[in-house]
Amino acid sequence: MPLNPADDAFAETLSRALPGGTLRRAEPRYLEEPRGRWQGISGWVALPRNVEEVSAIVRACNDARVGLLPYGGGTGLVGGQIAPEGPAPLVLSLERMSAVRATYPEENVLVAEAGAVLADVQAAALEANRLFPLSLASEGTARIGGLLSTNAGGVNVLRYGNAREQVLGLDAVLPDGTIWHGLKRLRKDNTGYDLRGLLLGAEGTLGVITAAALKLSPVPAATATALLAVESPAAALSLLALARDQLGEMVSAFELIGRMGFRFLAEALPEVRQPFAEAPAWCVLVELGLAQGMDPEGALETLFTAGMEAGLISDGLVAQSEAQALQFWEIRERIPEANRHIGAIASHDVSLPLSVLPAFIDTGLERLAQVGDFRVNCFGHLGDGNLHYNVFPPQGRKKQDYLDVRAGVQRCVHDLVNEMGGSVSAEHGIGRLKVDDLERYSDPAKLAAMRAIKAALDPKGIMNPGAVIRA
Amino acid sequence: MPLNPADDAFAETLSRALPGGTLRRAEPRYLEEPRGRWQGISGWVALPRNVEEVSAIVRACNDARVGLLPYGGGTGLVGGQIAPEGPAPLVLSLERMSAVRATYPEENVLVAEAGAVLADVQAAALEANRLFPLSLASEGTARIGGLLSTNAGGVNVLRYGNAREQVLGLDAVLPDGTIWHGLKRLRKDNTGYDLRGLLLGAEGTLGVITAAALKLSPVPAATATALLAVESPAAALSLLALARDQLGEMVSAFELIGRMGFRFLAEALPEVRQPFAEAPAWCVLVELGLAQGMDPEGALETLFTAGMEAGLISDGLVAQSEAQALQFWEIRERIPEANRHIGAIASHDVSLPLSVLPAFIDTGLERLAQVGDFRVNCFGHLGDGNLHYNVFPPQGRKKQDYLDVRAGVQRCVHDLVNEMGGSVSAEHGIGRLKVDDLERYSDPAKLAAMRAIKAALDPKGIMNPGAVIRA
Numbered sequence: 024m025p026l027n028p029a030d031d032a033f034a035e036t037l038s039r040a041l042p043g044g045t046l047r048r049a050e051p052r053y054l055e056e057p058r059g060r061w062q063g064i065s066g067w068v069a070l071p072r073n074v075e076e077v078s079a080i081v082r083a084c085n086d087a088r089v090g091l092l093p094y095g096g097g098t099g100l101v102g103g104q105i106a107p108e109g110p111a112p113l114v115l116s117l118e119r120m121s122a123v124r125a126t127y128p129e130e131n132v133l134v135a136e137a138g139a140v141l142a143d144v145q146a147a148a149l150e151a152n153r154l155f156p157l158s159l160a161s162e163g164t165a166r167i168g169g170l171l172s173t174n175a176g177g178v179n180v181l182r183y184g185n186a187r188e189q190v191l192g193l194d195a196v197l198p199d200g201t202i203w204h205g206l207k208r209l210r211k212d213n214t215g216y217d218l219r220g221l222l223l224g225a226e227g228t229l230g231v232i233t234a235a236a237l238k239l240s241p242v243p244a245a246t247a248t249a250l251l252a253v254e255s256p257a258a259a260l261s262l263l264a265l266a267r268d269q270l271g272e273m274v275s276a277f278e279l280i281g282r283m284g285f286r287f288l289a290e291a292l293p294e295v296r297q298p299f300a301e302a303p304a305w306c307v308l309v310e311l312g313l314a315q316g317m318d319p320e321g322a323l324e325t326l327f328t329a330g331m332e333a334g335l336i337s338d339g340l341v342a343q344s345e346a347q348a349l350q351f352w353e354i355r356e357r358i359p360e361a362n363r364h365i366g367a368i369a370s371h372d373v374s375l376p377l378s379v380l381p382a383f384i385d386t387g388l389e390r391l392a393q394v395g396d397f398r399v400n401c402f403g404h405l406g407d408g409n410l411h412y413n414v415f416p417p418q419g420r421k422k423q424d425y426l427d428v429r430a431g432v433q434r435c436v437h438d439l440v441n442e443m444g445g446s447v448s449a450e451h452g453i454g455r456l457k458v459d460d461l462e463r464y465s466d467p468a469k470l471a472a473m474r475a476i477k478a479a480l481d482p483k484g485i486m487n488p489g490a491v492i493r494a
Numbered sequence: 495m496p497l498n499p500a501d502d503a504f505a506e507t508l509s510r511a512l513p514g515g516t517l518r519r520a521e522p523r524y525l526e527e528p529r530g531r532w533q534g535i536s537g538w539v540a541l542p543r544n545v546e547e548v549s550a551i552v553r554a555c556n557d558a559r560v561g562l563l564p565y566g567g568g569t570g571l572v573g574g575q576i577a578p579e580g581p582a583p584l585v586l587s588l589e590r591m592s593a594v595r596a597t598y599p600e601e602n603v604l605v606a607e608a609g610a611v612l613a614d615v616q617a618a619a620l621e622a623n624r625l626f627p628l629s630l631a632s633e634g635t636a637r638i639g640g641l642l643s644t645n646a647g648g649v650n651v652l653r654y655g656n657a658r659e660q661v662l663g664l665d666a667v668l669p670d671g672t673i674w675h676g677l678k679r680l681r682k683d684n685t686g687y688d689l690r691g692l693l694l695g696a697e698g699t700l701g702v703i704t705a706a707a708l709k710l711s712p713v714p715a716a717t718a719t720a721l722l723a724v725e726s727p728a729a730a731l732s733l734l735a736l737a738r739d740q741l742g743e744m745v746s747a748f749e750l751i752g753r754m755g756f757r758f759l760a761e762a763l764p765e766v767r768q769p770f771a772e773a774p775a776w777c778v779l780v781e782l783g784l785a786q787g788m789d790p791e792g793a794l795e796t797l798f799t800a801g802m803e804a805g806l807i808s809d810g811l812v813a814q815s816e817a818q819a820l821q822f823w824e825i826r827e828r829i830p831e832a833n834r835h836i837g838a839i840a841s842h843d844v845s846l847p848l849s850v851l852p853a854f855i856d857t858g859l860e861r862l863a864q865v866g867d868f869r870v871n872c873f874g875h876l877g878d879g880n881l882h883y884n885v886f887p888p889q890g891r892k893k894q895d896y897l898d899v900r901a902g903v904q905r906c907v908h909d910l911v912n913e914m915g916g917s918v919s920a921e922h923g924i925g926r927l928k929v930d931d932l933e934r935y936s937d938p939a940k941l942a943a944m945r946a947i948k949a950a951l952d953p954k955g956i957m958n959p960g961a962v963i964r965a
Contacts, residue, residue, distance in 0.1 A: 130848040203939040208847040210878040212917040220691030272743040376679040377601040407681040446683040468674040479950035
């Protein structure tokens, strides 16, 4: 049975059951998304102040068979937060539930509401002399609920894991409106199925996360940052193994940047300072987060020497100050901006088993060359096997001229990823963008199990309809 | 509709569809469990050699509405592997699927079949100069499939996480017999719901794990082990915070031992060497796993000095050799054996938020004193907030005289755990022992969601019937 739209009549009825100002007409910002690919059609947004109000809203939607679109910071890149078609769902924004409720430094735990902005959570942790390690480009806008619902990744996954690994407990509202009080601050809890892990990464299709007990970590006593030029992705991976043999978990980040990344920065953002006189074929941005009593320069020097001796490193720059470390990070973090200026024909967020990653990069270029003349900017979280593998027109051409090959380019890249045992969505999720990919590449047994779970927990299909799983 | 028994007629029919010798009459070892609490009633055991045979067996059971009992090493402590009543299920032992299929040292990944013994997996990892960190007392017998299905814990959770955190991908057979090919070696994969995390910890009630891609870690370059006497559990926790501030993830284990633990060893296992002239009120066994270039003695000395200065440590012994480190670990690891000799009235595997743990220990003693005259041996994985809180008769009395108070003791302890935001099963799982506890203490919304998921994935209820969720 199809869903009903969240029309004025529904909104006005619901409005009367809630405190004044909880429902509003949806402003444009709820109907846009970062890449401008879709335009939302929702007419109303609900802005609850607490979990009871969330529960009342979800229950009303379920009773009236009206779709519900949980909304965090709106930074998602796969359209999970936007409904461009179908009966208009009610947008449920968690922005008024943005408190960091408590920090427990002696437990390494912080409890935050779903609407808390990531940067605020990071700051609250630091105030307690602890680290909340989840870190990504949109951290000033992205909210905890969305980050957890999409199992966000970022630059520190190598050391600390994905968003799912940062969560001890959750409060959530399930699709029938019942509240799951699961905000436990426990490291070990084997009482039944991992409902927590199931909601994390479900992109709002199985319920609404309203609060989370998050794991904190000790703040490393010292950090050390370097840009190391390597000959190839294979050399970069050998260097990573060497670094981890020497330093274990203290390797916090290990990011790959290719020559194309430097060129794009020079082309689109000439104000970004180029660190090498001549851009190396490949380079890695290494960040170490060290224990007390360790010498950051010494640790990097040991790594550098071993890497040189093993023939893995050809050149390198060690940050001499925090300012220089930030400069190195700026190079990495502004590549996506340069990409937007140049205009990608197709972007891919893929992961591969580490050992096949070099072959993937080479074979990908070969296969794409058969499709057309492209430039590929391949960069990302090498330590996690996660590449942002983005395809651009040759210099001087525009992406608009390539609209007809876009689907073919994506198919070419994703088919190769699938052949090599990889994932076509490493950290961004499925949203609405990759529903077809999920159906094409997923194991049928997994897909059937997902559909069965969705039907069991959300039989009317009200939660984020059209995302992840087709109705 | 009730299940049918796996009787001779069913077994003989199934037998003909499988290679010779796949089905056997169940030997006594499949019908016993470590604490001798239950006796299994199954008449037949299936011993498949590969996932296709597992699939055929599960499908046949599903078609005939016959229960299936997945069986690993048989070391579980909550009766998840034994059916003492009801229509006899078919035991499905994974012991013939025990290969470590491959190690990928450059990826920090190992792929093992579900029947692989934990010690063999650890050894295979070490052979590749890598660490598989899951470690617990039964590691010479416990098998990977059972360890993952129960989300096992052990002594290294503080640093490396529970079993669930060790798994990248799974192959499994779902309750209708379909095979989920999910043996991916990826650090990041956001393509749909976390079916992996759902099967991990489901204790065989949602399917049969047949193989796993497991995360490996670098082997620490050096280890350092010490027994440090502290005044109280609160002091132990402050010392842990201090250690983690200094050393971050390099604190590998942090185990609590109380005076009662030393007394029980002296009473039951006098051959175990007592490390202190007089047993301290409380002590912690600390193990550091250090990076290259770090001095183990220096790291411990820094910690010891800071702990003394903060008034947290009153005495301490630093292992001077690997043999002495093993001796320290022997003290910790033989406490359960001493407990068995003395005979517990009731054993509890509980976890609490770290900051309320000291209050739990004190209040627990007060409340138990109102129930009767007991001795409490409280020890365990302090760093995880996980205590084994076991209650014994006074010296000279036998547990047999206390059968009538057992349920009251358990209720007293579990009620307190629940009041304080803890878990009544930290690492052992629910099995059959704690089904009532799960129903009593679980959040109703979570329980309803669990039942809905179980009904969706296993509508006939054939998978490990009676465990975790009541039919």
